[in-house]
Amino acid sequence: MKIFIVPPNSLILYDLVERFGHQPLSIMGTLREKVTEREMEAPPLNVTLDDVMKGLKYAGIEVPSGVRGRLAVWGPLIDEAEAAIIVNDTPFTFGCVGCHRTNLMLMHLIRKKKIPLIELDYPHDEEEGKIMVSKIKKFLEELK
């Protein structure tokens, strides 16, 4: 099954989803098409007019273009997703996934889609690490 991961560029989630036999949906795959097939100076910092228009499907016109531009990349992944894993408590608010408003919008869209969903926190010690991995494994095995 296709599993959407949040944060959408997470190494840990991408690896775990693949390890337990599913297909992770991440922004790396989508951005690869953009950076190798289109003429863009510094994606994802630059968005095209088409991207902003695509983003209108996921957010209203009054929403800043940065949010709509990001949603133009992430939105189609949510449409494709059959299940999702959200990891909260991310300590970083920087870089391409650092837009908090987009992240809130993203989580709202996932919850609204009513697909199987699991929400966790980043682990702080080994015990929490064990709980996180066992929960993800159980969730992914139940999807098969």
Place this chain on the structure above:
Amino acid sequence: MSEETETRMIMIAPTSDLTPDQLSRFIHQLGYNITIKETCYGANIEGDKDLVHKVIQEVRRLDPNRIFTKVRAYPIGDERRCRAHHGSRPGFNQMEKEWMDLPLIEAGLCAVEAGEACPEKSPSKKLSVKKLMEIAKENII
């Protein structure tokens, strides 16, 4: 670049005895027609999607619970990201944070492999007002 080409980031957990040098030598020895770049955290590999997946399977066998991989959007040596060309690294904070968390995930993978039961932790209790007053009144020398 063909649609079937894939770039993968291979990251070694800090608890592993494996070094990036050993990892890249191992991949070279496999003799597949792919590009390999040794990095500070492990290696980046690029090539035909099927070949890259074969390599990943072989690499995982070296240290199954301490080697992690994900797809990378930018090709190896892309001027927009490569440090040799002063490329920006907006995803570095994420990678650094997750690299530090890898030993915790490794513990989780080992526990799951061993069939260890991982019961939910009881939620942490809130500090009572009484206790807070006691702390505030303590004499700190």
